[in-house]
Amino acid sequence: MNKTVNTNELTSDDDNGPLYVAQKKVYPQSISGTFRRIKWGLMAFCLGVYYFLPFVRWNRGLGAPSQAVLIDLPNSRFYFFFIELWPQEIYYFTGLLIVAAVALFLMNSVGGRIWCGYLCPQTVWTDLFYAVERFVEGDRRERMRKDKSGGALTLKRVSEIALKHSIWLMIAWWTGGAWVLYFNDAPTLVKELLTFQAPMIAYIWIGILTATTYVLAGFMREQVCTYMCPWPRIQAALTDEWALNVTYRYDRGEKRTSVKKAAELRALGEHVGDCVDCYQCVAVCPTGIDIRNGSQLECIQCGLCIDACDNVMTKIGRPKRLIGYDNDINIQRRQEGKAPIYRIVRARTVAYSAIIAAVGGIMLYTLATRSLLDVNVLHDRNPVAVKLSDGSIRNAYTVRLLNKSGYDRVVAIDADGPVNLTTHVVGADSVTPDRPMIVIPRDSTSELRLLVTAPADSNPEKSIPVRFHVTDIGLGEVATTTDNFVAP
């Protein structure tokens, strides 16, 4: 290869191929069928939940918010119907995230990218934006024609474009609008928003979410799934040979011929594939790929190509599901003349289900047995112990009392140990001299300085265990924690 190289060749883009590619605009065609109906249903459900959930009311009694789902940031509380969580209980969210992640794994091992195809907000909103686009500008061919003759900006075309973007922006604005309702009392905030009295931060968040929805669902679309989202990569590592994915059954489809030729060949008794190369699966694909090339990173497995192909197969009188949820094992089995087998229950789906059940069970258990009175104790570190003038020994603790109930409590604090210990709370009125009583207002915490004293003649060891009891005087509810009492 003693080719002389000229300088042009070195700088040319053709040298090693192009460095970047323009986004190929996708024009998905409208389609009807089973999976399209499922997708419409799920879209209506997901958007319905998202937009209307903040308006659902839940009676928690006087003084507590009456919104069923509310993230109350200023007071650091999270409300979900009958559940109220404090910042200390953030581990419930950890559990929720574990369940969510494993649920994704389970979906993946059962039916591929169910999340991507049907439930992901990116898919749902993009689908909605495509519906708007189709409604305003027409179906695939019409949109392609209008874009190709893009120079012809007639009044009708301009108004079409303006209408499309207005509807998009309106949907996007509502997306952001619904978001902020989760952080404040929804009816009040709607009133404030309409009269421009809402806090600035609400408008800022609505603006941010309007922008992201408009850009991601209107323009970025499949680029988000292909280039931005990590899940396609992760799912490639999670899938196994039994997972059902949207698959072109090439055992049935190949070799592709025209309808006419196929009929002729079949009459001669030759093997002919069912695929008639109509490209309907490509035309309806929201990511613009050809499913017949096999599993691809870009494929979100929305199932629309199944509907497209089923419609064609029905028309040409061939069996449905040339494209369907299947795997390579069954393709091979059919090629060998064996019946396909489906294995939903297998080690990994059982394991994923078990993890979900275990984590969910633990969460439910802790939620059901959640105490409404709690105490945390922190021993003073400097000094750990103080000798008093009569020789007795005193330790100081920072005590945090949590009253998670909807009523004020009066509690007493006692300390038990191997030696006789007396307690005193700084600033608290003692009803009985050695038993401090403290009022903790409803739904709040109190931080106190607790002094525990051992008498001079008790000679406590270097360190003895102490058990702190916080007793609700009215209800008898007790919260307990342990720490140490240290001698100097």
Added chain:
Amino acid sequence: MTDHSEIDSVTGRATTGHEWDGIKELNTPLPRWWVICFYLTIVWAIGYWIVYPAWPLISSNTTGLFGYSSRADVALELANLDKIRGDKMAALGAASLADIEKDPALLALARAKGKTVFGDNCAPCHGSGAAGAKGFPNLNDDDWLWGGTLDQILQTIQFGARSGHAKTHEGQMLAFGKDGVLKGDEIVTVANYVRSLSGLSTRKGYDAAKGEKIFADNCAACHADGGKGNQELGAANLTDKIWLYGSDEATLIETISQGRAGVMPAWEGRLDPSTIKAMAVYVHSLGGGK
């Protein structure tokens, strides 16, 4: 350089022309919007240099068109903080010391404020936890040279002890040995007598009656009969278990011979009145307050 790129037969896509041990890399070009975003970040960075402080010069730096400085930002935030806290600190200044301790909100504020100010101003001598050291009282215990009520603590913080302030606590432990008031054996005897006051062991053959007499003649004027001490004069209670300098015989002999006069500075004028109040409540709440 030769172009090795070719069309891959399996995928139908171009390769980059790179080859490692027979493995060829497909060319996967970046999406154009990604490249545009990348260039936009560069443009953004240049804009950032222009409007914000960015480039170091020899003795300063470029200040930027916005005139932003993080120092001014901090000053502004601190001023805002003072404004926010203004009402609460005013409430603290208006309330009496006893009322502050009874109001949980004011107590929490005073303790938080007091702890911070204590760490900045008092910790060098008294220690960060106010546990004290030799010559510097432990403020957690219940033994007080100048009194342990809220008002007495406040007074001590305001005016100090032997601080030179007009209203400061005066009175000191005299140097009985150095000044020739007591002789060596008398000092040893009275030191042992002082130890006996709080039940500590005494030297073999020490004359208790003589010790008592020396004490009555020389020490009781300040330390009171029986060594109970006198908070008016800052004279320590010699009958309890707490010793500022130490209770062993050698230390006591040193104390009696050389005298003691520790200094606590006056904080009035250096800290504002409500801050001093907060500190008094904080010290009182450590546990030893009367």
